[in-house]
Every structure is written in structure tokens, then in C-alpha cells.
Amino acid sequence: xxxxxxxxxxxxxxxxxxxxxxxxxxxxxxxxxxxxxxxxxxxxxxxxxxxxxxxxxxxxxxxxxxxxxxxxxxxxxxxxxxxxxxxxxxxxxxxxxxxxxxxxxxxxxxxxxxxxxxxxxxxxxxxxxxxxxxxxxxxxxxxxxxxxxxxxxxxxxxxxxxxxxxxxxxxxxxxxxxxxxxxxxxxxxxxxxxxxxxxxxxxxxxxxxxxxxxxxxxxxxxxxxxxxxxxxxxxxxxxxxxxxxxxxxxxxxxxxxxxxxxxxxxxxxxxxxxxxxxxxxxxxxxxxxxxxx
Amino acid sequence: xxxxxxxxxxxxxxxxxxxxxxxxxxxxxxxxxxxxxxxxxxxxxxxxxxxxxxxxxxxxxxxxxxxxxxxxxxxxxxxxxxxxxxxxxxxxxxxxxxxxxxxxxxxxxxxxxxxxxxxxxxxxxxxxxxxxxxxxxxxxxxxxxxxxxxxxxxxxxxxxxxxxxxxxxxxxxxxxxxxxxxxxxxxxxxxxxxxxxxxxxxxxxxxxxxxxxxxxxxxxxxxxxxxxxxxxxxxxxxxxxxxxxxxxxxxxxxxxxxxxxxxxxxxxxxx
Numbered sequence: 209x210x211x212x213x214x215x216x217x218x219x220x221x222x223x224x225x226x227x228x229x230x231x232x233x234x235x236x237x238x239x240x241x242x243x244x245x246x247x248x249x250x251x252x253x254x255x256x257x258x259x260x261x262x263x264x265x266x267x268x269x270x271x272x273x274x275x276x277x278x279x280x281x282x283x284x285x286x287x288x289x290x291x292x293x294x295x296x297x298x299x300x301x302x303x304x305x306x307x308x309x310x311x312x313x314x315x316x317x318x319x320x321x322x323x324x325x326x327x328x329x330x331x332x333x334x335x336x337x338x339x340x341x342x343x344x345x346x347x348x349x350x351x352x353x354x355x356x357x358x359x360x361x362x363x364x365x366x367x368x369x370x371x372x373x374x375x376x377x378x379x380x381x382x383x384x385x386x387x388x389x390x391x392x393x394x395x396x397x398x399x400x401x402x403x404x405x406x407x408x409x410x411x412x413x414x415x416x417x418x419x420x421x422x423x424x425x426x427x428x429x430x431x432x433x434x435x436x437x438x439x440x441x442x443x444x445x446x447x448x449x450x451x452x453x454x455x456x457x458x459x460x461x462x463x464x465x466x467x468x469x470x471x472x473x474x475x476x477x478x479x480x481x482x483x484x485x486x487x488x489x490x491x492x493x494x495x496x497x498x499x500x501x
Numbered sequence: 502x503x504x505x506x507x508x509x510x511x512x513x514x515x516x517x518x519x520x521x522x523x524x525x526x527x528x529x530x531x532x533x534x535x536x537x538x539x540x541x542x543x544x545x546x547x548x549x550x551x552x553x554x555x556x557x558x559x560x561x562x563x564x565x566x567x568x569x570x571x572x573x574x575x576x577x578x579x580x581x582x583x584x585x586x587x588x589x590x591x592x593x594x595x596x597x598x599x600x601x602x603x604x605x606x607x608x609x610x611x612x613x614x615x616x617x618x619x620x621x622x623x624x625x626x627x628x629x630x631x632x633x634x635x636x637x638x639x640x641x642x643x644x645x646x647x648x649x650x651x652x653x654x655x656x657x658x659x660x661x662x663x664x665x666x667x668x669x670x671x672x673x674x675x676x677x678x679x680x681x682x683x684x685x686x687x688x689x690x691x692x693x694x695x696x697x698x699x700x701x702x703x704x705x706x707x708x709x710x711x712x713x714x715x716x717x718x719x720x721x722x723x724x725x726x727x728x729x730x731x732x733x734x735x736x737x738x739x740x741x742x743x744x745x746x747x748x749x750x751x752x753x754x755x756x757x758x759x760x761x762x763x764x765x766x767x768x769x770x771x772x
Contacts, residue, residue: 220687227686242716244727273674305674307657308666347654351544358537365534366541373653413522431734432743447714472682473711479690480708487694 212493215486227475234471241467243454248434252395252419252441253455256286259392261294264385268396268406269313270352272305275399275423281449281462282397282421283313287343289456291321292332296381297343298391300359300367302352302402307371310345327457339372340379347371353405360414362386388416393440397421403430411438421448508763515761555580564618574611581610583665589649590659597646605637706733 256265267287271279290297299314301307318337325332337343346367349355358366363386364376376382388394394416396406403420411418417440420430424445433439443452446469449462514536521533559573585603612630616623641649650656695701712718713730759765 218690220690223687223690224683227683231682244714244716244719246714273671274678276671276675277679305666305670308663308670311658311663312667312671349541350548351541354537354540354544358534358541361530361534361537365537371654372658373655428734428738429742431739432746435735435739435743470715472686474715476686476689477708477711479686480693480704483690483693484695484704487696 212486212489215482216490223479227472230471230475231468234468235464238464239467240463241470243450243463243466245451245454246444246448248442248444249448249451250455252286252443253289253452255393255417255419255440256289256295257293259293259295262296263392264296264298264381264390265290266298266300266388266391266394268394268398268402269299269301269306269310270303270396270402270406271309271399272303273309276309277465278423278446278449279397279399279421280309280313281446281460281465282443282452283309284317284460285449285453285456285458285462286395286397286421287313287317288320288458289452291317291337291342292325292327295392296341298346298363298381298385299343300346300355301348302355303398303400304348307345307348311371314343314345325458340370340374341381344376344379344381345371352402353409356405356410357413360387360410388414391416393417393419395419395421397443399423399426407433407438419443504769507769508766511768512761512763515757519761552580560614560618563614577610577614578607581607583662586659586662586665587656588651589647590655590662591647593646595646598640598644599647602637602640602644602647605633605640608633609637706737709733 259265265286267283267290269283287297287299299310301310321337322334324334339345346363347370349366355366363382367376369375370379384390388410394406394410396403396418398406398421403422403426406418406420410416418438419441420433420439421443422430422445424447427442427444427448430439430442434442443449446462446465450466453459453462517532518536521529556577559576561567562570562573582603585606589599589602591597591599609630612626612633616626616630619626648655656662693704693707695704709726709730710733713727715726718726756765760768
């Protein structure tokens with residue numbers, strides 16, 4: 209019983225150390241893990257993949273660096289998928305640090321799109337991504353509910369200029385593009401309650417197709433909207449991002465991160481099981497001691 | 502009058518926003534857009550208030566030497582450094598005397614804060630602040646290598662602003678959030694115990710959802726774990742979440758009505 213006593217009182221620093229070792233080892237040593245698909249993610253991929261070239265996909269980068277491990281890979285894989293398909297991307301950021309995240313993603317992806325790449329057996333020639341032609345970054349405005357409502361009237365109402373200061377009317381991509389009626393869908397990638405406003409003030413009022421990219425802990429909360437049809441797809445956490453990368457045949461940040469997450473989860477599960485074994489053995493010992501008295 | 506006017510305004514505009522939703526007339530849309538613009542403009546003032554409040558709280562901590570007062574200098578330095586980098590940027594390849602300007606502005610602000618919080622030698626600090634300010638003004642006037650960008654976003658794209666965001670802000674925030682994983686692991690080990698039936702159900706459901714897309718389990722269990730997990734998410738979870746969402750929705754409607762009708766007056770502060 210001495211062992212189980214020690215197990216019950218295990219110093220949490222041992223747990224931290226074990227978790228660090230698992231995370232570092234699985235990140236440093238590259239190996240592939242198979243990805244199992246969820247229909248909620250596949251429906252987003254299929255929707256974007258079926259759009260004809262020239263259509264506009266609106267991506268709302270509504271997260272801060274806190275959530276970048278889970279949500280940044282979603283932005284990368286979706287925007288790259290759109291650009292490889294010659295779709296145009298309209299980007300907005302309704303969280304304070306969102307513009308920095310969007311700016312970084314746009315810089316990295318613009319570089320990456322210059323290279324020839326093969327996805328799902330099809331060669332995509334590298335090309336220059338041009339601001340105002342391939343994408344328009346609207347930037348940030350405070351009070352996201354009002355901005356979402358305003359964009360439903362006209363994107364020019366909250367954003368007369370794009371993030372770089374050019375009037376929207378001067379951008380080729382924005383000619384004849386006024387509000388949500390002119391975009392094929394909105395993908396909200398969010399780590400907070402902005403998603404609620406996209407659903408209630410955006411989709412509910414203006415009735416556009418809305419897909420969500422959420423952190424793992426938020427995912428269960430938004431399943432009712434999937435069931436009600438207000439949301440047509442959900443990418444949940446790093447797993448959702450890795451599933452999208454798998455579908456787009458574009459392994460990147462999420463597939464790398466999933467290796468770590470999978471093993472970290474298994475470690476946590478092992479700790480939970482060990483903790484429960486210790487708990488039951490301890491309870492049994494006390495029961496025996498009580499009976500002995 | 503002081504109390505009636507806000508109540509009257511809330512009542513009128515609240516009713517207008519309700520009816521406007523159902524009236525797709527041009528005039529109604531125009532008033533609605535006008536109001537949205539107004540709310541955004543009013544909201545910007547909150548930003549200024551926020552910055553002023555942060556300054557006051559930090560200065561107060563320094564003045565009264567409250568616990569961890571030293572970090573308040575870091576907070577204020579971070580605030581002003583990002584503001585300076587956001588509004589200024591080099592014009593060409595050369596940086597010129599840009600960093601002398603940044604250092605002079607920061608020292609000016611630092612000296613002014615010191616003068617406000619110090620109990621003695623206030624004059625010395627103010628004098629030093631004046632000297633630093635003179636240096637900053639001289640550099641700003643005579644150095645053509647960089648400029649101010651108050652009405653455009655060049656500053657937000659400057660190397661320094663991006664470098665501080667990419668290499669300071671991002672790692673700090675990401676690290677803070679990543680620490681959660683360790684606390685969750687430790688908390689799960691200590692607290693996630695099958696003490697009774699409900700706790701056992703929660704434990705089993707959590708394990709199934711965590712394991713649902715574990716590729717190493719599918720050869721053993723087939724798609725049983727994934728199907729069970731999908732059922733948990735789509736049936737019990739959906740039912741509970743839907744009840745919560747509907748409850749919240751009804752709560753929002755009733756609170757909004759209470760505010761419009763003047764029953765709920767918390768937004769007016771005291772009274």
C-alpha cells in the first residue's frame with residue numbers, strides 16, 4: 209500500500225516534468241500520425257473546394273496570440289487553400305491583437321504561394337499574391353457586434369479604407385462587393401465570444417453561410433448551431449485544423465502540433481487512470497483499516 | 502432631469518432598434534447606419550479612458566510602492582514603446598537618429614512620471630524631462646530618415662512594430678496560455694476521480710471524447726469510440742447546450758426589456 213500512498217501524494221512537478229519531456233520529444237522527432245476525419249470539417253473543405261475561381265471567401269481572424277497554437281494553423285490552411293483555388297479572400301479581425309496575427313499569416317502565405325506545389329496530385333503553379341486583387345484586409349475596429357452589423361449594410365461603413373490605408377473603392381477586388389450578399393461564405397476563426405455575435409448578429413440577420421474555427425474547449429458549446437443549420441461546419445481545435453490540412457493535402461503547423469497533442473492527451477489520460485487506481489486502492493485500504501478496528 | 506433624460510434616450514433608441522429590425526425602408530436603414538457610426542465614435546473614447554486608467558493605476562502603484570511596483574515601469578514602457586512604434590516609421594532604408602528619438606521620448610515620459618510620483622527632487626526630474634523632450638523635438642524636426650504617420654498605417658507595418666509583436670507579444674501570450682496544459686494535467690490527476698456515479702459518468706465521457714480520434718485505438722475498437730464520442734457530442738451535449746443557449750437568449754431579451762423600460766438602471770451607476 210505504501211506505493212499507492214506515494215502515488216496519491218505525487219508532487220505535481222513530476223507531472224509537469226513528464227509532460228514537458230513528452231511534448232519536447234514528440235515535437236523534436238518528426239513522425240507521421242494518421243488523421244481520422246470528422247464530417248463537420250469535411251463539409252467546410254468541400255464547400256470551399258467547390259467554389260468557382262474569383263469567388264470571395266471572408267475569413268474573420270478573431271483570435272489573439274493566446275490561441276495561436278490551435279487557430280493559426282486554420283488560418284494558414286484555409287487561406288492557402290483559397291488562393292491555390294484562385295479564390296479571393298476578404299479578411300477582418302475583430303479582436304484587438306487579430307491584425308498582428310492576420311498580418312503575419314498574410315506575409316508568410318504570400319511567400320509560400322510563390323512556390324510550385326502539388327496538392328492531391330494536382331500541380332499548382334506558384335504566383336505572386338497581390339493586395340487588393342487576391343485579398344483585402346479590412347483590419348480592426350472595436351465593438352465587434354456593431355462592426356458585424358455594419359458590414360451587413362456595407363463593408364465601407366465600418367471600414368472605408370483597408371488596413372493599409374487604401375480606400376476600398378480603389379481596390380479591384382472590392383468593385384461591386386458591398387456586403388455579405390457578395391461573399392460565398394464567412395469562416396470565423398475565433399478564440400472567444402465573438403463567435404456568438406457572428407451567429408446572432410451576422411448569420412441570423414443576414415443569412416450567409418457561416419463556418420467556425422474554434423479552440424478545442426469551445427467546440428462542444430457550438431454544436432447546437434450546427435444542428436440548427438445556422439453554422440454549416442465546425443473545425444474544433446488543432447484536430448480540426450489537422451483534418452483540414454489532411455483534406456487539402458497540405459501538412460503544416462497543425463499536423464506537427466497534433467503529434468504533440470495526441471501524446472500529451474495520452475499522458476493526461478494515463479495520469480487520470482493512475483490517479484483513479486491510487487484513489488480506489490487508498491479507499492480499499494481505509495475500508496480494511498476501519499473493519500480491523 | 503439628470504435621471505430622466507438617460508432613461509428617455511434609452512427608451513427611444515431601444516424601441517427604435519427593435520422596430521428598425523422589421524422595417525427595411527431606406528430612411529430606417531439610413532438612421533440605423535448613422536447610429537452605428539455614432540456608437541463606434543463613442544466607443545473610441547473608451548480606448549482613451551482605458552489608457553488613462555492604465556496610466557493612473559500604474560503611477561499609483563509606483564507612488565505608494567505597492568507590491569510588485571517595479572513591474573509598473575515595464576507596463577508603462579511597453580505601452581508607450583508600442584504607441585511610438587505604431588505612429589512612426591523609417592521613410593527609406595536608413596534609420597537615421599530614430600532610436601535616439603525613441604529613447605528621448607521614453608526618457609521624457611519616465612522623468613515626468615518620476616516627477617509626479619517622487620516625494621523630493623521633482624524639479625530635477627522635470628528639468629531632465631525638458632532636456633529629453635528638447636532632444637526628441639530636435640531629432641524629429643531635423644532627421645528626415647523617418648516620419649510620423651498619424652493618418653496612415655505605415656507605422657503598423659514598420660519593422661520595429663512588427664518585430665515587437667511577432668517576437669515579444671506573441672511568445673509571451675502563447676506561453677501564458679500554454680502553461681494551462683500543465684495545470685490541466687496536474688488538476689486532472691488530482692481531481693478527476695470516480696468518487697460517485699455522476700463523477701464516474703463525467704470521467705468516462707471525458708475519456709471517450711479525448712480518445713475519439715486517437716488513430717492508435719481504431720485497430721482495437723474499430724470506429725466504436727468515434728461513434729460513441731459523436732453520440733455524446735450530438736445528443737446529450739447538444740441537448741444540454743441548446744437548453745443553455747435558449748435560457749441565455751430569454752435572459753438577454755428580458756434584461757434588454759428591463760433596460761428599455763427603465764426597470765434595470767445599473768448602467769447609470771449609483772441609484
